[in-house]
Amino acid sequence: MSEWISLVILIPALPLVGSIVTALVGRRLGERVGLPVIVALVGSSCASIALVVEMVRAMATESAGESSLGFERILTVGSWIAVDARPIGVALRADPLTAVMLTVVSLVSLLVAIYSTGYLRDDPGRPRYFAFIGLFAFSMTMLVSVSNFLLLYLFWEWVGLCSYLLIGYWYQKPSAAAAAKKAFLTTRLGDLGLLIGLFLIWMQFGTFDFHDTLVEGKVVAQGIFGLSRLSAAAPYAGTWMVTTICLLMTWAAMGKSAQFPLHVWLPDAMEGPSPVSALIHAATMVTAGVYLIARSAPLFAASGSAGLVVAVIGAISATGAALVALTQTDMKRVLAYSTISQLGYMFMAVGLASSTGVASGMFHLVTHAFFKALLFLAAGNVLVATGHVLDLRRFGGLRHRLPATCVMFGIGALGLAGLFPLAGFWSKEPILMALSARASQGGPEGAVWLVCYLLAFLMTFVTAFYIARVYFVTFFGPYRMPDESKATKPESCRAMTVPLGVLASATVLIGVALKPTGWFDRFLAQTPTLACLAPEEPFHAGLMVELVGTAVVLAGILLAAFLYLRPNRLLDVLSQMMRRLGLYQLSQGKFFVDELFYALVVGPLLRVAAWSGWFDDRVVDRSADEVGRAAGRLGGLLRLTQNGVVSFYALAMMVGLVALLMVIW
Amino acid sequence: MNPSVELLFHYQLVGALLFGIGVVGFLSRRNQIVLFLSVEMMLQGAAVSLVGWGRYHQDWGGQVLILVSITIAACEAAVGLALILMLEHRRGSLDLALWCRLHEDDLPDAAPDPSEEDLAPPEIDWPRLPTAGLLPETPPEDEYRDHV
Numbered sequence: 172m173s174e175w176i177s178l179v180i181l182i183p184a185l186p187l188v189g190s191i192v193t194a195l196v197g198r199r200l201g202e203r204v205g206l207p208v209i210v211a212l213v214g215s216s217c218a219s220i221a222l223v224v225e226m227v228r229a230m231a232t233e234s235a236g237e238s239s240l241g242f243e244r245i246l247t248v249g250s251w252i253a254v255d256a257r258p259i260g261v262a263l264r265a266d267p268l269t270a271v272m273l274t275v276v277s278l279v280s281l282l283v284a285i286y287s288t289g290y291l292r293d294d295p296g297r298p299r300y301f302a303f304i305g306l307f308a309f310s311m312t313m314l315v316s317v318s319n320f321l322l323l324y325l326f327w328e329w330v331g332l333c334s335y336l337l338i339g340y341w342y343q344k345p346s347a348a349a350a351a352k353k354a355f356l357t358t359r360l361g362d363l364g365l366l367i368g369l370f371l372i373w374m375q376f377g378t379f380d381f382h383d384t385l386v387e388g389k390v391v392a393q394g395i396f397g398l399s400r401l402s403a404a405a406p407y408a409g410t411w412m413v414t415t416i417c418l419l420m421t422w423a424a425m426g427k428s429a430q431f432p433l434h435v436w437l438p439d440a441m442e443g444p445s446p447v448s449a450l451i452h453a454a455t456m457v458t459a460g461v462y463l464i465a466r467s468a469p470l471f472a473a474s475g476s477a478g479l480v481v482a483v484i485g486a487i488s489a490t491g492a493a494l495v496a497l498t499q500t501d502m503k504r505v506l507a508y509s510t511i512s513q514l515g516y517m518f519m520a521v522g523l524a525s526s527t528g529v530a531s532g533m534f535h536l537v538t539h540a541f542f543k544a545l546l547f548l549a550a551g552n553v554l555v556a557t558g559h560v561l562d563l564r565r566f567g568g569l570r571h572r573l574p575a576t577c578v579m580f581g582i583g584a585l586g587l588a589g590l591f592p593l594a595g596f597w598s599k600e601p602i603l604m605a606l607s608a609r610a611s612q613g614g615p616e617g618a619v620w621l622v623c624y625l626l627a628f629l630m631t632f633v634t635a636f637y638i639a640r641v642y643f644v645t646f647f648g649p650y651r652m653p654d655e656s657k658a659t660k661p662e663s664c665r666a667m668t669v670p671l672g673v674l675a676s677a678t679v680l681i682g683v684a685l686k687p688t689g690w691f692d693r694f695l696a697q698t699p700t701l702a703c704l705a706p707e708e709p710f711h712a713g714l715m716v717e718l719v720g721t722a723v724v725l726a727g728i729l730l731a732a733f734l735y736l737r738p739n740r741l742l743d744v745l746s747q748m749m750r751r752l753g754l755y756q757l758s759q760g761k762f763f764v765d766e767l768f769y770a771l772v773v774g775p776l777l778r779v780a781a782w783s784g785w786f787d788d789r790v791v792d793r794s795a796d797e798v799g800r801a802a803g804r805l806g807g808l809l810r811l812t813q814n815g816v817v818s819f820y821a822l823a824m825m826v827g828l829v830a831l832l833m834v835i836w
Numbered sequence: 837m838n839p840s841v842e843l844l845f846h847y848q849l850v851g852a853l854l855f856g857i858g859v860v861g862f863l864s865r866r867n868q869i870v871l872f873l874s875v876e877m878m879l880q881g882a883a884v885s886l887v888g889w890g891r892y893h894q895d896w897g898g899q900v901l902i903l904v905s906i907t908i909a910a911c912e913a914a915v916g917l918a919l920i921l922m923l924e925h926r927r928g929s930l931d932l933a934l935w936c937r938l939h940e941d942d943l944p945d946a947a948p949d950p951s952e953e954d955l956a957p958p959e960i961d962w963p964r965l966p967t968a969g970l971l972p973e974t975p976p977e978d979e980y981r982d983h984v
Contacts, residue, residue, distance in 0.1 A: 814946035815939025817932055821862060821871075 175229075176246055178222045179263045182273055183312040185211040185218070186280070190305025197298025204297045205288040208305040212281035215308065219274040223694075226270055230697055240402055241702035242266060245318055245382045257392070259379055264318035268698040271533060271691075272315035272462055275540045276455050280308040282670035283450040286548050289666030290446055290555065300340060304450070307333035311455050315462055320372055320379040320395070323463075324365055327427070330456045331358050337451060338443040350439035357436040361426015365463075368419035375412050381466075381700075396469060401703040407473040417470050417477030421484070424460030428514045431488040435765055437511055441503040445551030448503060453510050453547050454540035461517045461536055469700050471524035478524040479616060482606075485518025486623040491762055493633040497640070498758040501561045502550055505641050506543070508761075509587065512630065513539050519623055520602045523609055526704045530692045531601035537691075538594035538682055542586030545674035546638075549580035552667060553645060558655030563641065568650035577646045579671040584642045586678040588635035588724050591717075596724075597682030600717055603627055607716070631720060635727030643735040840892055847888025855881030868920045868930045875916075879909055927951070 189211030197204050230242050243266040250258045284304055291297050310329035317323050332355075339351030372379065376395050383390045383397030390399045400406045407413050424430070429437035440452050451457070464471060464481060471478040492511035499505045513535070520532030556573055557566045570577040582593070589595035603624065610621035685691040696702055734742045749755040757763075812823070854877055861874030883902045890898025920930070927934045936947045 810940070810943060813939055814943065816936040816947045817938065818863075818866075818936075819946065825859060825863060 175222060175225050175244055175265050178218045178225065179244075179246055179265050179316060180248075181218045182215045182222070182277060183263075183309050183316065185214040186305045186308035186312065190302045190309060193298055193305060194302040197302060200298075205284060205301050208301045208308075209281065209284050209288070211305060212277060212284055212308060215277040215312065216274075216281050219270070219277045222265060223270050223274060226265065226267065227694065240398055241699035242697045243382065243398070243699050251322075257378060259319065259321055260384075261322065262318040262380065262382065263316045264382060265316070266698045266700075267695050268462075268465060268533070268701065269316050271537060271695060272458075273312055275537055276308065276311045276315065279450060279454040279540050279544050280304065280311075282673055283446045283454075283544065283548070286449075286551070286667050286670040287444070287446040289664045290551055291444065292664070296340065300337075300444075303333055303336050303340070307337065307451060307456070311459075314459060318381040318394075320369055320381075322379075324362075324369055327362060327365060327423075327459065327463075330451075330459060331355065331362065331427070334358070334440070334451050334456055337447040338440045340443055340447065344442065347442040350436075350442040354436035354440045357433055358426045361423045361433050364419040364422030364426070368416050368423065371412065371416045371419065375416065396466075396700045398699055401469060401699055406703070407470060410474060413470055414474040414477050417467065417474045418480060420463055420467055420470075421477060421481050424463050424481075424518075425484060426460075427463075428457050428460030428518070429488075429511050430460070430484050430514060430518060431491055431511075432764060432768075434488060434492065434511050435768055438504050438507040438761070441501070441507050445503070445547055445554060448507070449544040449547030449551070452507065453543040457510060457514060458517070458536050458540065461514065461521055461532060464518070464521045465529050465533055466700060468521065468524050468529050469703055471522070472704055478522045479619060480522075482519045482522030482623050483619065485515040485520075485522055486626045487515070488512065489515025489519065489630050490626045493630045493637065494758050495761045496637040497633065498755060499761075500563045502553065502563055502641060502645065503547070503561055505563075505637060506546055506550060509546075509634065509638065510539075510543060512634065513543065513587070516599065516602055516627060516630075519606060519627060523605055524704070525605070525609075526696055526701050527601070527692075528605045528609075529701055529704075530695050531598065531605050533695060534686060534691055535598035535602060537685075538586070538598040538678070541674055541677040541681060542583045542594055545579060545583035545671060545678055546587065548667070548671050548674065549576050549583055552576040552671070553580075555667075556656060557653055560653040560655050562653075563644050565653045566651055566656075567644055567648045568646070570646040571650070572652075573646075575668050576671070579668075579675045580642060580646065582675040582678055584638045585728075587638050588728060589631055589720070590635075590724050590728070591721050592679075592683050594678045594680075594682035596721070597686035599631060600720055601686070603631075603720065604716060628720070628723070632723045632727045635724040636731050639728045639731030640735055643731055647736055648738075844888050844892040847891070848885055851881045851883075851885035851888065853881070854878070854884060857881075866932045868923065868932050871932060872913075872916050872920065876909065876913075879905065 186208065189208040192207040193200075193204065200206060226242065233242065243264060246263045246265070248261040248263060250260050252259050284301070287300065287304065291300060294300070307330060310326050310333055314323060314326035314330055317326060335351050335355040338354050339348050341347045342351075369379070372395065376393075378392055378394060380392070380394040381396040382394040383399050384392040384394070390397070393400050422433075426433045437452060437457070441448055443452070471481070489512045492508040492515065496505045496508035496512065499508060517532045517535050517539070520528050520535060523529070523532075552573060553566075553569065553576060554561065556569065556576075560566060586593040586595045589599040606620060606624035606627060610617055610624045612620075733739070734745075746755060760766075858874045858876075858878030858881060861877065862871055865871055865874065883905060886898040886902055886905075888898075890896065923935070924930050931950065933947070933950050936949055937945065939946070
């Protein structure tokens with residue numbers, strides 16, 4: 172049982188080493204520039220899976236003896252700093268929640284890195300790209316495995332930095348540079364919440380550690396999520412303080428996970444390469460917010476109302492983003508809004524702060540990582556074929572040109588739509604179920620939960636419709652290609668299709684393999700932070716919900732097929748009607764959130780900046796200049812004596828001599 | 837007055853006169869060599885003064901100092917005359933007033949540059965000697981006076 176120590180160290184360390192090697196000798200590797208990072212990620216993936224296996228084995232042997240507060244292992248690597256004699260240690264943890272995140276992150280990173288070798292085959296900046304990918308994998312694995320809020324914050328910023336660097340990978344493109352800046356600033360705005368939250372955590376708990384500090388088996392310092400605290404009857408006192416901390420964390424999670432109103436950076440982040448969108452902006456980094464809330468679930472459970480706020484924000488994001496995705500014409504933007512929408516589902520689920528809610532949210536996180544990465548990578552194939560044209564209106568009928576991609580995108584789309592028996596079905600239905608269970612408890616909060624549930628349910632229809640729309644418009648209908656596609660090859664190389672195949676089989680299989688067997692829920696429930704939550708009686712609304720859900724999804728897909736498979740007059744009539752109602756413009760304009768931000772935040776800030784610029788120029792700089800100029804003017808007076816006439820110098824000499832003599836006298 | 841003090845006074849008087857003449861010459865003349873001579877004269881004035889003081893104190897120090905200063909004056913003469921020679925080569929004249937543009941470019945000119953003015957001598961009807969070999973012009977005889 173000591174293997175886990177090397178495993179939890181290897182998982183983050185390998186990508187870091189790969190990244191450093193790539194940064195140092197990447198230029199010499201030529202065609203094989205991706206090799207160090209890919210090898211490192213293969214190692215990380217194997218280590219993650221080994222960690223899960225190891226953990227399952229350990230749980231099986233342990234469950235007989237110990238109490239049921241779950242499974243965790245803490246590896247204290249060292250001490251970082253000490254504040255008021257309270258040390259802040261560098262500790263890695265191994266528990267089911269971390270293990271799930273590690274597995275998803277390392278697997279998707281590996282597949283995306285392999286795909287990138289094909290996608291960026293001729294790009295001159297590849298060493299930089301792979302170094303950043305390795306750095307990102309390191310930061311993300313550290314983010315989910317550290318056992319300390321301060322280190323979590325540190326790596327929270329690291330992944331933000333990696334996101335910035337990779338969005339701006341094509342930094343020569345002004346739009347990419349602007350998108351990178353926007354993403355960084357917007358997420359920083361959110362991160363401010365986490366920072367303030369950290370202060371409050373320090374005030375409230377006096378530590379940043381999740382775990383208890385043990386000396387010779389006795390607890391010397393209670394961690395925030397330490398076993399000793401979690402096993403107490405009422406672990407968190409001072410509810411309003413806990414609520415404030417939770418709300419600040421929610422704010423941070425909204426920034427990172429692109430929830431309304433801090434979602435504006437994610438659609439723009441699509442300026443980065445497609446594999447980056449797949450890895451960072453769909454599968455891993457944007458789920459950090461969900462992970463944070465899932466990790467802090469006991470706090471949210473103690474606060475009560477904070478979870479409701481999370482769910483409401485999730486519902487707004489899920490609904491708004493799905494509606495915006497209906498009319499966007501940029502292929503990757505549709506997928507970006509879809510990501511926001513799906514993250515909204517996860518927020519609703521973890522906002523429940525119950526064991527079933529968090530488990531369903533985390534499972535949706537896992538399945539979403541796979542099918543959304545699949546969709547983004549398939550979209551990358553389409554972009555390669557069309558010569559990097561994104562506009563859905565300019566291409567169509569690609570099913571003969573890209574047969575493999577057509578199948579893969581279809582599987583991903585069905586996974587996203589949540590059709591039985593693909594992954595999305597197995598992860599979305601439990602969320603709906605958990606929401607309806609909470610809504611049925613009644614009360615004033617129950618009404619809000621009911622609205623969330625209804626919106627989530629309706630949006631499954633919209634989700635199925637918009638993703639089917641993209642699929643049909645891209646791959647079916649009359650063949651159409653933009654002029655930019657002249658030089659492209661018919662189907663992408665193997666490095667780009669094999670990862671797609673792996674992701675597609677994952678999309679088909681993981682739902683069936685992990686959910687109906689209950690394996691995932693049982694495994695995740697062993698996390699101490701989730702095991703402490705009050706147990707709920709299993710709620711099952713019956714087969715009706717699942718049947719109706721499937722019917723709704725099918726209806727969405729069929730409606731899209733009816734409208735988009737071949738030119739349809741009804742479509743024109745519908746869109747005309749929507750245009751006249753103004754709904755179309757509202758969706759096309761993304762509910763004008765960007766404009767709202769500009770009017771409320773950016774515009775006033777620019778005005779303040781202009782004022783302070785004026786003040787700096789006219790007052791601060793001017794006074795400094797004037798002091799300098801005064802010295803010059805004084806010097807100018809003395810310069811007049813250097814008038815260049817030799818006789819004058821002789822006279823001055825004599826006058827000086829006389830003056831000197833008089834002084835001496 | 838004590839005789840030795842009187843003697844000292846005379847020495848100092850002569851030294852001060854020499855020095856004063858040197859100063860006046862230094863300030864009022866334009867020829868660089870004359871200027872140089874004026875400086876030498878000031879030096880000699882100082883030397884005389886030193887001799888007087890040495891004598892007054894019954895001490896050789898003053899005269900030793902003069903020997904040193906003569907050495908320095910020799911060096912000064914070597915450097916100074918070489919400098920004057922170079923200046924003369926540059927402008928073709930020893931006139932110090934020609935060197936009045938040594939200031940920085942952006943300062944105004946403090947004195948007129950003689951080289952820029954018309955150097956032609958003013959027209960004055962000086963009396964002239966008659967041209968050799970010719971008879972001087974004489975007035976007609978009928979205008980001669982009767983008596984001289």
